[in-house]
């Protein structure tokens with residue numbers, strides 16, 4: 156028995172679905188509903204989400220002795236070179252050299268110190284060094300695209316890398332992801348765990364991307380876009396981007412202070 | 415209060431960035447007292463998910479939650495993962511599902527995180543298609559007095575209890591959606 160795979164849907168179908176969801180969300184907000192701070196897990200324009208989100212409401216945990224604590228990391232878990240993605244091979248990767256830095260804070264604005272930040276990204280041509288990425292763009296033998304570091308006493312992280320390219324994917328016909336760097340972060344509590352994506356300012360692909368637009372609130376979406384910071388750029392060397400990260404979720408210190 | 419940075423999906427290409435050597439082996443093979451926990455992550459059609467990533471965080475056998483560095487030790491000479499030293503117990507594991515959607519964790523049984531509490535392992539689920547991670551728990555056995563379990567009806571409660579198998583092994587399947595949908599948690 157063979158079945159013909161359905162023809163990929165055009166961008167216009169996805170655009171219409173995204174516009175409808177956004178209009179409905181904006182109306183709910185205007186009617187006094189809460190700001191949607193996180194993406195919707197149920198976001199049909201992102202086709203892979205259809206069968207991969209729970210349909211029952213989340214259950215509020217009555218206690219969280221374990222989740223209010225979390226794994227700890229230390230200097231043995233990173234090396235000094237792990238934060239520089241341009242120096243992991245013998246030669247220099249192709250692309251625009253960038254420095255990305257910022258602070259990791261909890262919702263009270265306190266720095267998250269000594270915690271692990273991990274990143275991964277496509278190369279300048281938009282290709283991941285991953286066997287399953289079949290985008291016919293060149294691999295760069297001098298770029299793997301993974302890095303990690305520990306936050307310092309002010310919660311600061313810094314990576315040196317190259318600006319990733321946009322890349323196509325198969326959500327629909329002519330689907331392209333805006334350029335982004337994947338970030339993974341730990342707080343002091345497991346409840347604060349965050350995996351997300353950092354975007355670059357003024358990307359023309361933003362309106363077409365169902366992953367970015369799964370966050371229905373405009374202000375919340377803006378929190379994923381780094382700021383170009385000229386003072387962070389180095390003469391004849393690199394461009395600077397700043398992106399601060401606020402971890403959601405309660406932590407043990409938050410509870411201990413009785414707030 | 416500052417507004418949180420929103421989540422985004424882990425996507426399909428985390429495989430060369432997040433999993434690490436010994437990620438699912440919190441104790442060395444053959445360690446006395448070790449248990450094996452394993453299962454399959456399913457989507458709403460009941461199909462296994464081959465590109466999910468599970469993270470585990472748990473108390474040590476005495477109930478301690480201090481953790482320890484050492485989970486993803488790096489070798490500064492080669493720039494690769496050196497593997498756990500096996501001396502301390504970090505309480506943290508990370509496992510990507512295989513082509514069959516299957517994962518395996520070798521660890522020590524958690525102790526009660528508070529006096530009289532039922533022991534459990536906290537689980538965080540990431541996957542392509544999942545825009546915001548999900549938390550659940552594996553209880554090694556059912557029992558009275560757990561405020562979460564007692565708040566659930568029998569069918570839902572059963573999704574959080576591991577099924578014992580021979581040789582100190584436990585089975586725990588995750589269903590992101592469907593009639594057997596796992597109980598997922600939120601924390602206020």
Ligand SMILES: [Fe+2]
Nearest residue numbers: 335337425427
């Ligand atoms: Fe990506």
